Each structure stands twice: as C-alpha cells, then as structure tokens.
Amino acid sequence: MSRPLNDLLSNALNAIAAHRDLIHEVYSKGRYLKNGSKSDRDAYVLHQNRIFVADGRETYRLSSFITKLFDEITQKQRLFELLGDNAGAQVNRISQLLGEYANAVFAGRIEDADQVSAHFHDACADLSDTFSSGISKLLNLTETNFAVVSSIEAKSRQNAHYLRQAGRFSDALESLDRFGIEQELGAGHCDFEPLAISYRTLISDRKAEWHTEITHLLHFFETYLYRLRAIAPDVKRFRQFANFLQQNSGYELPDLEETHHHPLWMMRDAGISPVAYSDLRDASAYEYLREIAAQLPAPPIITVRERSPGRIERSANKPTETxxxxxxxxxxxxxxxxxxxxxxxxxxxxxxxxxxxxxxxxxxxxxxxxxxxxxxxxxxxxxxxxxxxxxxxxxxxxxxxxxxxxxxxxx
Amino acid sequence: MFERVIFQLLEGTFICRVSHPDTFDFLCDEDSLRSVEDFFAKIGRRVTKTSKESGFYLVFASYGEQERAAIRSNYSDIKNNLIPVISFFNLVIRTTGQEDILMYGTAIEADTLIGKIDQDISLRNELQSLGSRFRAASSDITQRKLLDNIFKRLVNDGYLKLANPERAIYQVTSKIEYLLDVIKFIHETDETLKIGDEQQQQENETGNLI
The missing domain is CATH 1.10.10 (Arc Repressor Mutant, subunit A)
Structure with missing residues (x-):
C-alpha cells in the first residue's frame, strides 16, 4: 500500500533540509561518487527520496527537476538550453483541456468538469511559468552576452540557438491567438467562468508584456548575431596580427602615407583644440569677466634687488623676492x-x-x-x-x- | 547640442552611444546630421561612421597638400601607439578568453582582470612589459596601479570609457572599430605580414601532417 502523499513530501523535504550541504556539493560538482564514507548513506537516503538519481553503480547526480530549479534560482547559464520548445505543446494542452471541459459540462459530468478545471488552471500556470522563466533567462543572456562561452564562433552558435528559442515563444504566443481560446471562453457556450478567471489572470493579462519582451529579445538576438558575424573576420585578423607582434617584437608599421589608396580611417582629422578669447570691447561681458577676475589669484610681483656697489652677493641663488x-x-x-x-x-x-x-x-x-x-x-x-x-x-x-x-x- | 557636437568632432573625438550618448543620439537624427555636415562641408571636412556604424568621427573631405601634413602626423601617432593598444586588448583576450572584447560596448572589469593576471606569472610579465610600452611603469609600482595607469591612458585615448568608477568597469568605445580598420589595412598591404602568414600556414600544415 502506498504511503500518504503528505508523508512522501515531508520525508523528501526533511531529507533536503538534513543533507543540504551534500546537495549543494553535488549541484556544484555535478555528481557524487561513492567513497565508503558516511556520506554514502546520506546519498542513499536522498536517492530513496528521488532527490538524487543513480548514475551507474557508484555515482549519483541531482534529479534534473531540482537541477533545473537551482539553475533558475541562480540564473546559471547552460549551453543550448531548451527554453521555448515546450511552449507550443503547452498551448495545445490548454486548448485540449478547454475542449475536454466543454464536453464534460455538456455531458453533465460535474465532477469531471471540476477536475478538468483544476488541470486547466495548472496548465495555464505551467505556460505562464514557461514564458516568465524562459524570457527571464533570455534577458539574462542578452545582458551577459553569452558569458558562458568565450570565442566569437561559439557565441554566434549560442546566439543562433537562442534566437530560435525566442522564435518558439513568439510562435506560441501567436498560436494562443490562433486557437481563439479567449474568444471561446467569452462566447458563453457553457459556464467557462472558472476557466476564464485562470486564463485571464495567468495568461491574458501578461500577454502584452511577454509580446513586448519577446520582440525586444528577437531584435537583440538578430542584431547581435549580425554584429558577431561581422566582427568574426576582424577578430581573427586581430589575433593573427597580435601573435605576429609577439613573435616579432621589433616589427614596425610600414610608411603608408604615400600610398595612392587612402582608406577612410587614414583621412581622419585627428583634431584641434579650438581656443576663443573674450571680446573686451563688449560691455555686457564686463560683470561676468570681473567675477572671474576676482577669483583669480593675484600675479606674483617680482622685485629685483640691485646689488649695491662694493658688496658681495651672498645669496646668489635668491636674486629675487616674490x-x-x-x-x-x-x-x-x-x-x-x-x-x-x-x-x-x-x-x-x-x-x-x-x-x-x-x-x-x-x-x-x-x-x-x-x-x-x-x-x-x-x-x-x-x-x-x-x-x-x-x-x-x-x-x-x-x-x-x-x-x-x-x-x-x-x- | 549642435555646438557641443561640432566641438567634439573638431577635437577628433569618436562619438558613440557608449562615450557620448547625448551627442550620438543627436547625430542619429537625419536633420541634425545634415546640419552638422553642412557646417563641416564649409571647412573641407565631413562626418563619417566607423566600419560597423557604431560611432561618428571627422575626416578630411579631400586629399590635398594641406591635408597631407595632418594625415602624415596622424599616421605617425598611429605608428607610435598602435602596438601597445593591440597588446593590451590581446592581453585582455588571453586573460579572460573573451574575444568579444573587440566589440564596441563590451565591458571590462578591472578587478576580475587583475585577479586573473595575478594568478599567472606569464600574464604578470606581459602586463609589466605592456606597462613599459605605455610608459606607465616604474620600479615601485604595484600590478594594480600599473593596470589602472594603462586603463587611464586608454580612456584618454578614447578607446575605453569608465562606465562604473566604483566597480572599475570600463566599456569599449567605437574607436575599437577604427583600430580594427587600421589592422585590416596593414594586414592587406604589408608584405611582411603576408610572409608571416604563409610561414604560419606552412607550420600548421606541417603540424597537421605530423
């Protein structure tokens, strides 16, 4: 006989609380390798509670659901994450549940309708969560410029992938409109009120915000991808030249100014420092100039001491007094x-x-x-x-x- | 705003969203840009964009006798300063691994950079030699102070902008695109570099065979 649901949950939560250091360590390192210590027993307990998953005979890793939750909390970036792939399927599910609810209501199966209504609410919450967390991660990527990878090529690949993910979100938003869920909820074929409340609070009210953010993301990824691809040859050339300079420390740039071809950079005007003087004939500037003059320190007055005839100059270094x-x-x-x-x-x-x-x-x-x-x-x-x-x-x-x-x- | 733009361009400044956001926005407006161009046309200059179009700068409208001296002097400055600047950006790439440092707008955190340089003796030596090239080194100077001096110099030269003084975060300006243009031109025209490239290619091919 299965144990009550609450027992399972409280056991799992107790296990998490009791072994939080071990969980933290496995999240950071990626896996736990049995080593004959007391921790093996703790790892086994966590495995029993499905916090850890056996990864071969001697190793455990953290359940992917918990890893995902921790990634979400810490905003950890991973390569080629699937953020928006699920969104389309979740929209389909909402549409199917809506149909299922209508069928149950028309057939007079009130209990079934209540259950479907609860699932509809969960489906809306799932979709809302997918959008919010996915968009948040994508916005984070735009701020850090794919910091998890370093080379321009790798960044281009990441960018192209996340551009597709943002596109999936955009498609999912469009399909929400295409399925006409909102219209159906408002059509009044049957009592959709409980569903309409869930849909409105979790999805409808946030659609405009998601739409704005996704448009911004698509624009960023497209622009950044263009910039990455445009800069790639320059970066390659720069690194080649820098390596050449390291190997040939005595290298000097050639004299190019006599060349017939003058690229734009060569035509640059390196600039001047324009200087202007006040027009002292202009009486209107007098007050302003007087204010400036009052704040200026007085110029030093230099008095030359004449040496009187017949006397030896003793302080030869100080002929003047300031x-x-x-x-x-x-x-x-x-x-x-x-x-x-x-x-x-x-x-x-x-x-x-x-x-x-x-x-x-x-x-x-x-x-x-x-x-x-x-x-x-x-x-x-x-x-x-x-x-x-x-x-x-x-x-x-x-x-x-x-x-x-x-x-x-x-x- | 018109006056500020005119003076900034006359002083040889690169105007981009990182370095001068207000004046950059002004120049992005077509009518404003036209009025600035009309002004400079009268004194034989025109406003142009960097190769990736992230910044504006001033160029001579024609290549005459008068301009030749200024261009020669400008190139002489480039000859003297280009190699230390390239070495600096190469050091940042080697230290952080981030190639996008050559993209305008990218941030460089001085604390992170010095933290990584401190852990590697070859990077420390490289920083020391870079300090000499920038004439920023002295016998009793710390690595951090040396790096700060180099940053200060690059801010003065217009390659970087101190975006966050408290956290010592610098941002790359559009002048980096000017630097990349210069390298591209030298790469395409200097025969010495072509020979170097061929040697490198030969070495790679030999390496592949082995």
Whole structure:
C-alpha cells in the first residue's frame, strides 16, 4: 500500500533540509561518487527520496527537476538550453483541456468538469511559468552576452540557438491567438467562468508584456548575431596580427602615407583644440569677466634687488623676492587711501560692498581685517582713526560684543 | 547640442552611444546630421561612421597638400601607439578568453582582470612589459596601479570609457572599430605580414601532417 502523499513530501523535504550541504556539493560538482564514507548513506537516503538519481553503480547526480530549479534560482547559464520548445505543446494542452471541459459540462459530468478545471488552471500556470522563466533567462543572456562561452564562433552558435528559442515563444504566443481560446471562453457556450478567471489572470493579462519582451529579445538576438558575424573576420585578423607582434617584437608599421589608396580611417582629422578669447570691447561681458577676475589669484610681483656697489652677493641663488598680493590686500590698501582722503568717517562695510562686492571675503572677515590693519606698520594705515560700531548680544546676561561696522577717517 | 557636437568632432573625438550618448543620439537624427555636415562641408571636412556604424568621427573631405601634413602626423601617432593598444586588448583576450572584447560596448572589469593576471606569472610579465610600452611603469609600482595607469591612458585615448568608477568597469568605445580598420589595412598591404602568414600556414600544415 502506498504511503500518504503528505508523508512522501515531508520525508523528501526533511531529507533536503538534513543533507543540504551534500546537495549543494553535488549541484556544484555535478555528481557524487561513492567513497565508503558516511556520506554514502546520506546519498542513499536522498536517492530513496528521488532527490538524487543513480548514475551507474557508484555515482549519483541531482534529479534534473531540482537541477533545473537551482539553475533558475541562480540564473546559471547552460549551453543550448531548451527554453521555448515546450511552449507550443503547452498551448495545445490548454486548448485540449478547454475542449475536454466543454464536453464534460455538456455531458453533465460535474465532477469531471471540476477536475478538468483544476488541470486547466495548472496548465495555464505551467505556460505562464514557461514564458516568465524562459524570457527571464533570455534577458539574462542578452545582458551577459553569452558569458558562458568565450570565442566569437561559439557565441554566434549560442546566439543562433537562442534566437530560435525566442522564435518558439513568439510562435506560441501567436498560436494562443490562433486557437481563439479567449474568444471561446467569452462566447458563453457553457459556464467557462472558472476557466476564464485562470486564463485571464495567468495568461491574458501578461500577454502584452511577454509580446513586448519577446520582440525586444528577437531584435537583440538578430542584431547581435549580425554584429558577431561581422566582427568574426576582424577578430581573427586581430589575433593573427597580435601573435605576429609577439613573435616579432621589433616589427614596425610600414610608411603608408604615400600610398595612392587612402582608406577612410587614414583621412581622419585627428583634431584641434579650438581656443576663443573674450571680446573686451563688449560691455555686457564686463560683470561676468570681473567675477572671474576676482577669483583669480593675484600675479606674483617680482622685485629685483640691485646689488649695491662694493658688496658681495651672498645669496646668489635668491636674486629675487616674490611677493603675492591677495585681492583682499589690494582692497584693504585702497580702503585706507579712500579713508585718509575722506573728510567724513568712512564705513568699512559700505565701502567694500560698493567697491569690492565680489572679493570673496565675507563681511565679518573684512571687518576683522580692517580692525587688525590698525596694528599693521604699513604706511597707508598710519594716522588713520578707527571707530567701532558695536552692539551687545541679545540675551540680558550676554557679555558678547558684536562689531557691526568700523568707521575710519584720516586724522 | 549642435555646438557641443561640432566641438567634439573638431577635437577628433569618436562619438558613440557608449562615450557620448547625448551627442550620438543627436547625430542619429537625419536633420541634425545634415546640419552638422553642412557646417563641416564649409571647412573641407565631413562626418563619417566607423566600419560597423557604431560611432561618428571627422575626416578630411579631400586629399590635398594641406591635408597631407595632418594625415602624415596622424599616421605617425598611429605608428607610435598602435602596438601597445593591440597588446593590451590581446592581453585582455588571453586573460579572460573573451574575444568579444573587440566589440564596441563590451565591458571590462578591472578587478576580475587583475585577479586573473595575478594568478599567472606569464600574464604578470606581459602586463609589466605592456606597462613599459605605455610608459606607465616604474620600479615601485604595484600590478594594480600599473593596470589602472594603462586603463587611464586608454580612456584618454578614447578607446575605453569608465562606465562604473566604483566597480572599475570600463566599456569599449567605437574607436575599437577604427583600430580594427587600421589592422585590416596593414594586414592587406604589408608584405611582411603576408610572409608571416604563409610561414604560419606552412607550420600548421606541417603540424597537421605530423
């Protein structure tokens, strides 16, 4: 007497869980070879549960269904896979089951009709799965460009095969329309409602998406096959030439420029670097140029120290001294001059905003520079008078003083 | 866009979907292409496609006295740079086995490449000698740094595009088709190579007999 279905299933699932490392190893290596260890017993248990298949007396391999499932999960690529071959037969099956259901309903065999309905649902699910997984694998191939093989010839063969597989999917989609399953389900000859729901959710609703993807795949495979075939002679020539270069390391390309035939590649214009200058007469560009100029570092000023007569030059290596003036130094100097000439106290902030708005120095720093200039020994700051406009912090207990502006004027 | 295309072509750039997707799309439009061609016709140049039609570049419209000097200079550059570039792509083919590396758009993963080169002493030596040819090697440089320098050089020369800086994935541009055209021409015209081919064929035939 056969054991209940649930027992078989739970045993198989337990075996998979208990021996997952062994299953992983056999999936990776391809087979298990008996070696007299404890693993032989585990392999036997897996064989009893149809997870492993005996492959001769001493070897086991993973059941092809499980291998296929793992390939699906890991998106492993194999050579010349049959992805769309089954799709046409599955469409036929759906059509046959539809006829069978109608017969059962017309004959009043309700139980048979229920059973056929369940099988119809499974058939639709199978077809949907074939399409989804097949298309997913084909899309993966387009992304990896048949990475499982390396030579151009092998890639061409793979491409031609998968072009046919994509064509099979396309044919299967067409036959779905040709059989007119949708029309039959909607014709109302008998109660097709349970079948129509399965068909609509599993197939009809996804047909447009499959159609788009298959059209894309067909286009890719055709284009890529064309490209592979076009490049094949070039690759062969390239490898020959590269081998020749390896064997003849002293080889130099011949002088060809005097040849009468000028192929297109030889006529290439290797290019120039166009340079353009600003039109300084154009007043509209002035503001823009000023912004650029403000951001440029000041040019170094080189002063040559004249050696006074009768003195030996001790630092022969350093005849010049380089001074770099930053834009804010220039601004500060000009502000000092303006303040010394001004009859009334001059606001440091207003002057800066008016004369050097794009200097790149924030107002706070500018005020700090002006305050510090008081202690500098530069001639232009000598004799200037400074008056700070301050305010106390907003808090009642704050002792912070904020300088809002500095008024400067000559003595 | 018109301006960008004009400047890119004038600078000698190869424009393809990998290297300059925006300007490539612009040139794929017939009207836009015509307007660009009209502009270049006035300065004695025209826009052409690479042999497999994956990219655009600028050529002289005629072969006159003025163009001859530029063409000679261009060929001189090719003479100096072609062999290192061929050696690089040959190294990639030998290391990864992927012949489709010579197809425009193919990706090269620098990490995978250096991983495989590290495992093989002959490939390591080949990379070292390639580094010297590219003048990218120095005494204390690591293999990885050397490879990065070569990649950088090929990106500058327009053969590769850094497609993913984080994962160091490069993509081959349409300039590869220009390189293959040059090789084809040299193969067809240089007698030395024909003798080499005959020798190779003889060796193969002898090998078959044995």
């Amino acid at each position: 001074l770099k003036l930053q834009p804010h130094h220039v601004a500060l100097g000009r502000f000092a001059k303006a303040a010394s000439r001004s009859s009334t106290p001059l606001s440091a902030l207003s002057w800066k905003r008016q004369n050097f708005p794009d200097i790149g120095v924030p107002d706070e720093i500018w005020l700090l520079l002006v305050i510090n200039s008081k202690n500098s020994h530069r001639a232009e700051f000598a004799g200037l008078r400074y008056h700070r406009i301050e305010r106390r912090g907003a808090s009642r207990i704050s002792r912070n003083l904020f300088v809002q502006d500095v008024m400067v004027h000559g003595s």
